[in-house]
Amino acid sequence: MYTFVLPSGPEIELREMTGAEEELLTNQRLIRSGDAVNQVLANCIVRMGENEEVSTKDVLDMLSGDRLFVLVRLRQVSLGDEVELDPVCPNTACRAKNHILVDLNDLPVTPYGEEREFVFTLPGSGRKVRFVHLDGHKEKRLAQISEPNISSAMMIRILEIDGAAPSKKTLAEMSMRDRAALRAEMLRVDAGIDTNVECDCESCGARIRTKLEAESSFLFPQVRS
Numbered sequence: 178m179y180t181f182v183l184p185s186g187p188e189i190e191l192r193e194m195t196g197a198e199e200e201l202l203t204n205q206r207l208i209r210s211g212d213a214v215n216q217v218l219a220n221c222i223v224r225m226g227e228n229e230e231v232s233t234k235d236v237l238d239m240l241s242g243d244r245l246f247v248l249v250r251l252r253q254v255s256l257g258d259e260v261e262l263d264p265v266c267p268n269t270a271c272r273a274k275n276h277i278l279v280d281l282n283d284l285p286v287t288p289y290g291e292e293r294e295f296v297f298t299l300p301g302s303g304r305k306v307r308f309v310h311l312d313g314h315k316e317k318r319l320a321q322i323s324e325p326n327i328s329s330a331m332m333i334r335i336l337e338i339d340g341a342a343p344s345k346k347t348l349a350e351m352s353m354r355d356r357a358a359l360r361a362e363m364l365r366v367d368a369g370i371d372t373n374v375e376c377d378c379e380s381c382g383a384r385i386r387t388k389l390e391a392e393s394s395f396l397f398p399q400v401r402s
């Protein structure tokens with residue numbers, strides 16, 4: 178068993194992934210609904226704090242930073258610390274395949290603060306926004322939105338604006354200045370593990386940005402493109 182401390186504080190114990198988890202992670206239906214990762218986390222988290230019977234409900238209750246942290250550590254204990262990526266250059270005139278080697282031990286981890294709810298006053302309108310962290314339930318709702326955008330990702334974290342539930346309309350009407358300030362505030366209180374990978378294209382020098390968990394070699398090193 179492997180023991181780690183979550184970005185939100187509690188200690189967890191993990192077991193390695195097996196063939197059962199690989200089956201889950203290759204099931205397209207479960208991947209689309211987001212349930213594949215939830216089931217894998219519930220299977221492989223042997224203990225979370227005092228809880229020794231971790232269910233998918235417990236996994237959905239977890240903050241998103243904790244969830245991604247566990248996924249990265251699970252990858253490490255099951256498949257090793259090194260991830261080889263072959264991102265394709267986003268420059269359409271180039272499209273060169275690059276090669277990056279990432280050591281998962283090097284990813285920065287930020288602990289969560291004590292607060293679980295935040296009140297932010299928008300600089301332009303002066304309206305008060307009450308919001309929370311992203312968790313598994315919210316991730317699942319986001320996965321069900323057919324065309325998720327910045328607004329949906331923001332709205333899903335907002336409990337109320339001046340005491341009223343947020344709507345698409347309130348967010349669409351919010352000034353760009355207020356939206357940018359709110360987005361920055363949400364980022365400021367975020368925590369967890371930073372899985373952003375960046376490099377310059379070896380052929381043309383264009384910036385390449387990706388997220389580790391978006392690359393197939395993160396969980397399936399044998400199927401590198």
Ligand SMILES: [Zn+2]
Nearest residue numbers: 266271378381
């Ligand atoms: Zn390039």
